Amino acid sequence: MKKVTVSGKTVDEAIEQALDKLSVARDEVEVHIVEEAQKGFLGILGGKPAVVEVKVKxxxxxEALTFLRETIQQMGVSASVTEEIMKDGVYFNVSGEEIGVLIGKRGQTxxxxxxxxxxxxxxxxxEYLRIVLDAEGYRQRRREALEKLAMRLGTKAIRTRQEVRLEPMNAHERKIIHTTLQSVKGVSTYSDGDEPNRRIVVAPK
Structure with missing residues (x-):
């Protein structure tokens, strides 16, 4: 974290000098006043300057982007990361070679x-920041695959009049299954088991 300690005739003057040294705006820093300026005898002799410690917020x-890039590099994968701000959060999109290493089995990595x-x-x-990490459109492809799977198994449950149990999934993927079958007549869904082996069960009504 960048920080400097600067003195000036006044607190404001010291802060301005610090901002100039750090090349940042006032709202980008935190200011700690170490010493207020003190006037000397008769306002002339023995005065002390103001001292402030200013650090960049x-x-x-x-920080998240730097962490991700360094982690990908340490994994030995050659990839680039772009940032996109959306209504529901910030998306970090990874692209490059050997992207499968970053995705992992069923997106676990x-x-x-x-x-x-x-x-x-x-x-x-x-404030809480929501960051979604994606790799060359994997999230959308996975969503589409899960939606198709949900519809297929919903049809199977109705046809056989038996419950169908899916493989264990994370909470986000279970939500996709629940949402997809929510409006389908003749079936209901519920989750069963404990993490990390919690799974969806599709049941005929």
Whole structure:
């Protein structure tokens, strides 16, 4: 974290000098007044300058982005990361070679990276930041595959009049299954088991 300690005739003057040294705006820093300016005898002799410690506020998104890029590099994967701000959060999109290593089985590695990136981002954030990590459109492809799977198994449950149990999924993927079948007549869904083996059960009504 960048910080400087600066003195000046007044607190304001010291802060301005610090901002100039750090090349940042006033709203990008935190200011700690170490000493107020003191006038000397008769306002002339023995006066003391104001001393302030000014440090740059951490940028949660920059910290998260830097963490992600360094982690990908340490994993030995050649990839680039772009940032996109959306209504429901910030999206980090990863593209490059050997992207499958970052996705992992059923997206488990990608989910783990997303969890860590959110931890880093929210460590110093005043408001909660939601970061979604994607790799060359994997999230959308996975969503579409889960929606098709839900419809297929919903049809099977209605036809056989028997419950159908899916493989264990994370909470986000279970929600996709629940939502997809919510409006389908003749079936209901519920979750069964404990994490990380919690799964969806599709049941005929």
């Amino acid at each position: 951490p940028d949660p998104l920059k 990608l989910d783990s990276l997303q969890y860590l990136v959110n931890l880093v981002a929210n460590k110093n954030s005043q």
